[in-house]
Amino acid sequence: MSAESVDETAEAVSAVDNATPSKKIRLLPPDAPLLSVQNVTTSFLTPRGVVTAVSDVSFDLYTNEVVGIVGESGSGKTVLSRTLMGLQPKRGVQVDGSIQFATPFTGTADEVEGPMDENPLVGFEIARAKESELRKIWGTDIAMVFQDPMTSLNPVVRVGTQISEGLRVRLGMSRANAKKRAIELLTQVGIPSPEERYRMFPNQLSGGMRQRVMIAIALACNPRLLLADEPTTGLDVTIQAQILNLLEQLQADYKMSVILVTHDLGVVATRTDRIIVMYAGRIVEMGTTRDVFYSHRMPYTEALLGSTPKVADPSHTRLTTIPGRPPDILNLPQGCSFAPRCKYVTEKCLSERPELTPSEATGHFFACWNPIPARAVPVASPRASANEIGVDSDRD
Amino acid sequence: MKLELTVTATEITPAVEENERKVLLSVENLKVEFRRGGHVVSAVAGVSFDIYEGETLGLVGESGCGKSTTGRALMRIEKPTSGSVQLDGVEMTKMKGRQLRLTRRKLQMIFQDPVSSLNPRRRVRDIVAEPIDCWRAAKGKERDDIVFELLTKVGIDPRVYGNRYARQFSGGQCQRISIARALAMKPKMLICDEMVSALDVSIQAQILNLLEDLKKEYGLTLLFIAHDLAVVKNVSDRVAVMYLGRFCEIGPSDTLYAQPAHPYTKFLLEAALDADPDSPRHDEVLGGEPPSPLNPPSGCRFRTRCPQATDLCASEEPQMQTLSEGHQVACHFPLIPVRR
Helix, strand or coil: CCCHHHHHHHHHHHHHHHCCCCCEEEEEECCCCCCEEEEEEEEECCCCCCCCCCEEEEECCCCCCCEEEEECCCCCCHHHHHHHHHHCCCCCEEEEEEEEEEECCCCCCCEECCCCCCCCEEEEEECCCHHHHHHEEECEEEEEEEECCHCCCCCCCCHHHHHHHHHHHHHHHHHHHHHHHHHHHHHHHCCCCHHHHHHHCCHCHHHHHHHHHHHHHHHHHCCEEEEEEECCCCCCCCHHHHHHHHHHHHHHHHHCEEEEECCCCHHCCCCCCEEEEEEEEEEEEEEEHHHHHHHHCHHHHHHHHHCCCCCCCCCCCCCCCCCCCCCCCCCCCCCCCHHHHCCCCCCHHCCCCCCCCCCCCCCCECCCCCCCCCCCCCCCHHHHHHHCCCCCCCCC | CCCCCCCCCCCCCCCCCHHHHEEHHHHHHEEEEECCCCCCEEEEEEEEEEECCEEEEEEEEECCCCHHHHHHHHHCCCCCCCEEECCCCCCCCCCCCHHHHHHHCCCECCCCCCCCCCCCCCHHHHHHHHHHCCCCCCHHHHHHHHHHHHHCCCHHHHHHHCCEEECCCCCCHHHHHHHHHHHHHCCCCCEEHHHCCCCCCCHHHHHHHHHHHHHHCCCCCCCEEECCCHHHHHHCEEEEEEEECCCEEEEEEHHHCCCCCCHHHHHHHHHHHCCCCCCCCCCCCCCCCCCCCCCCCCCCCCCCCCCCCCHHHHHCCEEEEEEEEEEEEEECCCCCCCCC
């Protein structure tokens, strides 16, 4: 990180914590997104050169919204979710761009520039925050559920202790209260006989149970944003259905925003409001779930959907394949990263990189020079609109 | 690199008439038990099925249900505790030594992890040639020609990649090499154990299509073991559903997926997620987790999680009964009526 950006960090930190009278804090508008990601690029400095795993990613995430990030391995989806969380180490990793998280403002009116709203929000810059600053929002504002619950849980600490730890450290609960709340959480995530499980070690639980414990830890301090990175990969289908239903129900109960990172299009199809499709570190298509599934413009999205077998299709349905394999992010092609595998490739695709542009039909974004024609998006069945209930963001 | 293979030998079609189908592999009451610290785990608790020549039988189930152990027992990687496995009418379970090795040539297995099933220190052409060398099936130019043809068939250009080492390949390419090696001795049957579950969807589709092409070209019979219901349906002619060491249901893919007769099959299918926002959502999901195979429930093994279980299910183990042509279920109260 350059000296200049270190200065900026210091400024940003002081702006949040103790503003001087000469420099007043600018509040975010009340309808500001919960998370505003602008031109985020994450690069790793490796012996083989600078590897840019995430390039120029921008999107907004609103309160109570569920966004799916899909892509194949190496598409940068996990690096992106770790960057959003502020989990990238400072050494050897460079994060550019801005990740602004809207946190409630707790100061007084005279610290604020202009009039103060009813529930004032102030931006917290995750991309340049120090770890000590990040620790204040980890767990309480942003929580994460990782793919592998066995390696994320401490094998020599009882699961109950691991849940109540966060409650005691972040919320300052007493030992007894934290235990009570932890058992409550275990019940909430559907673990039978929670008192007994409270005293167990992670290895005594099955994979599904461990993932439930991870979710309980993530929800312990009532976060406003939950980042779930492949939460059901490696679990059996019936357990996957249980966990996804649980996440959906908790999202509605807690009125959280959720980012669901997965390689499985089936996981995001019925459980997200919007989808971001990533390829070689960039967003290649982004829009509402229905627009992306039914009126995708980017050939990669089409190819990804075509190569996914469906239970509803008759057996021996020929799958459409994408020739070749995902590119090596160390030497990406000059133009569109997907061009070498794309069947609609043109001269321009090989030399110039397409930017995200809105689709004239649906308004969702795609990055392609030779897009697939827009199609009509079928009207959602009544079930989808039932999810709209409880959209009001009246959280405490 | 040439990736899409064109099918040349279309005249070999697996769809032989119903009454003249030949049973290639016949499994009767197969049991595999493991002894661990005084306990007996019955991983496979008596399964019976036939695989017809030229068909693909899919085997689905959740982890720990014994589907992989079944596949391994057929290969005699695990020794069956009891039961019979007949390949082409020849009993395999009692075979030993050279006779077993000779029979195994007809039966080849492809494993889940493509990278660790290939020797990282050997060249690709030698990996593929190993079965030929072992059996001294061909030498010199003839051997090289077979290897060249096999690698070309699976979409690995032998002139470019033949001399490379297995570690230099991606997962999808390693799986192609595994297929080439498995085909080297012209087997009659392939057992594919979760062969695409470690691959990305785009690569998975390539391998599945390749498998379909090769199956037609070489007239192969497949036992396709996987946990992914959509993948299994895509490749299989018939599908068997396994739970805790036993078969719940077996039937033609399209029939079984459209009209599951066993409550477990129904729950399993409802839990599968299709990449379609308008696919039906089922809010009633199967609760709980499979019981330990160390101490399986009495009677029907699914009864502890089954919403319609009765006393009969606890006391009496359901036997396979026929619903329609080729569709069988092991349930006292099947979801579709039994043909009398």
